[in-house]
Amino acid sequence: MAEFIVAIELGSTKISGIAGKKNLDGSITVLAVVEEDSTSCIRKGVVYNVDKTVQCLSNIMQKLKNILKTNINHVYVGVGGQSILSVKNVITKELPADTIVSQDMINELMDSNRSMPYTDQEILDSATQEYKVDAQYQLDPVGIQSNHLEGNFLNILWAKSFYRNLNKCFDQAGIAIAEMYLAPLAMADSVLTEAEKRAGCVLVDLGSGTTTVSVYYKNILRHLAVIPLGGDNITKDIASFQMEETVAEQMKLKYASAYTPNNEIDNTLMLPIDQDRKIESRKFIDIVEGRVEEIIENAWFQVPNEYADKLLGGIILTGAGSNMKNIDIAFRNHTHIDKIRIAKFVTQTINTTSEEINRHNSDMNTLLGLLAKGDMNCAGPEITNDLFSAGDPVAPAAGNPDPHTTPRPFSEVAGSGVVRTEAEKLKAEEELRKKKEAEEEAARIEQEKREAEEEARRKENSFWHKLFKKAKDFGDQMLKEEE
Known part of the structure; x- marks a missing residue:
């Protein structure tokens, strides 16, 4: 039986699918x-036309099956796009004197945090920042004596409508999901070094429709935000010179620079739009640099002040926008951060004949990061024309079993970038409801038992009960004396 991993990324300009296998030496x-x-069908990284997205996903799956000559049981999916943001939350728990903190107490804090309601927002993931044990901050408080326990969390939220639309697309396309990941976190694990995460860094993914900013410090995700600005905005600004966006995109790729020194600008130079029209080079430079500056300022604004002076790992740029000429200089000029690296490719060793991947131009970093996350075989039965073969070339993926037959505890996937599918979420909520009902029933029975015992004690101590008991004891004594 074939063995491979399949990942799908839903981007603003294209939906990409990839299949690959991991080798014993760690390469892919x-x-x-x-x-x-x-x-x-996708705008700013989110689904806005469900039917067309379903068709695109079905086409992706069919293309992969045709190449692999194998059915696909399930796939890994990346979640990203507009409206993703991170919000800090604190959960506290008062403990009896001299209580030893246990893992169950930590899990209870994590569960309480993940159950926090947010209006019109869905919690995709929750990264633990630290725990406060009395007055001390700890990364792992288990085993420490404490009277007050406090958990500090970073909740990553997404609009509920976007979350439901994404799940609906895969359900309607009949595609089972092996695992759903936050795309920015999956990519970060493949383009950032441990040293950069530990020392403090900002990862800026310059996409076509959005720019994603991730801040790391001491190996922990400290902030995540998606701003609705990207390379498409530069293209539209260029198109304002009365040209089609396809022509504007070509001009951007050919002539655009994120920074051009003033002494290098030729005021007499004219850039051709078509056979009959031209645009002044300075006007072109001004409009490109103006939008780039806006994107950089909005991205840098996302970095919390408490970490702005702790970025020893610097700024790492990736995504299609990082290919623009002098983009690193533009970031250096506006942020005053000297250490800037452009991540053209993932850190894993990739073996491929694909020209698009071998260009090493940052375009495939998220897709490869999702592929690297996979650890379950996605291959189904081999596709064959033999009518008597067990393989079914048209069997829908939805008929395959869900790889997660039981909901995973929050503590098992917290901070890893794993996003629960809607089916998993509903299943977990149902289990939590049943558990709560069982606990309430047990508490009710215990309360009734205590009330019965209390009622019995009250009866024993009542005046009439004591009088009746004394009378009974006196009668018993008289009978004994008569005998």
């Missing part, structure tokens, strides 16, 4: 890469 061999145009 890519077996297939396919894509579908998503401009008519």
Whole structure:
């Protein structure tokens, strides 16, 4: 039976699918890469047309099956796009004197945090920042004596409508999900070094529709935000010179620079739009640099002040926008951070014949990061034309068993970038409801037992009960004397 991993990324310009297998030496061999145009169904990284997205996903799956000659049981999926943001939350628990903190207490804090309600927002993941044990901060408080326990969490939220639309697309396309990951975190694990995460760094993913900012310090995600600005905004600004966006995109790729020194600008130079029209080079430079500056300022604004002076790992740029000429200089000028690196490729060793991957131009970093996260075989039965073969070339993926037959505890996936699917979430909520009902029933029975015991004690201590008992004892004594 074939063995491979399949990952799907839903981007603003294209939906990409990739299949590959992990080798014993830690490298990854890519077996297939396919894509579908998503401009008519995905905007700013989120689904806005469910039907067209379902069709694109079905096409992606069919293309992969045709190349692999194998059915696909389930896939890994990346979640990203507009409206993703992080919010800090604190959960406290008062403990009896000299209580030893246990793992169950930590899990209870984590469960309480993940159950926090947010209006119109869904908690995708929760990264533990630290715990406060009395007056001391600890990363692992288990085993420490404490009277007051406090958990500090970073909750990553997404609009509920976006979350439901994404799940609906895969359900309607009949695609089972092996695991859903936060795309920015999956990519960060593949492009950042441990030293950068530990020392403090900012990862800026310059996409076509959005720019994603992730802040790390001491190996912990400290902030995550997605701003609705990207390379498409630069293209639209160029198109304002009365040209089609396809022409504007070509001009951006050919002439745009994020920074051009004033003494290098030729005021007489004209850039051709088409055979009949041209645009002044200075005007072109001004409009490109103006939008780039806006994107950089908005990205840098996302960095919390408490970490702005602790970025020893610097700024790491990735995504299609990081290919723009002098983008590192532009970031250096506006942020005054000297240490800037452009992550052109993932840290894993990738074996492939795909020209798109071998360009090493940051475009495939998120997709490869999702592929690297996979650890379950996604291959189904081999596709064959033999009518008597067990393999079914048209069997829908939805008919395959869900890899997560039981809901995983929050503590098992917290801070790892794993996003629960809607089915998993509903299943977990149902189990939590049943557990709560069982606890309430047990508490009710215990309360009734205590009340019965209390009633019995009251009866024993009542005046009439004592009088009746004395009378009974006196009668028993008289009978004994008569005998």
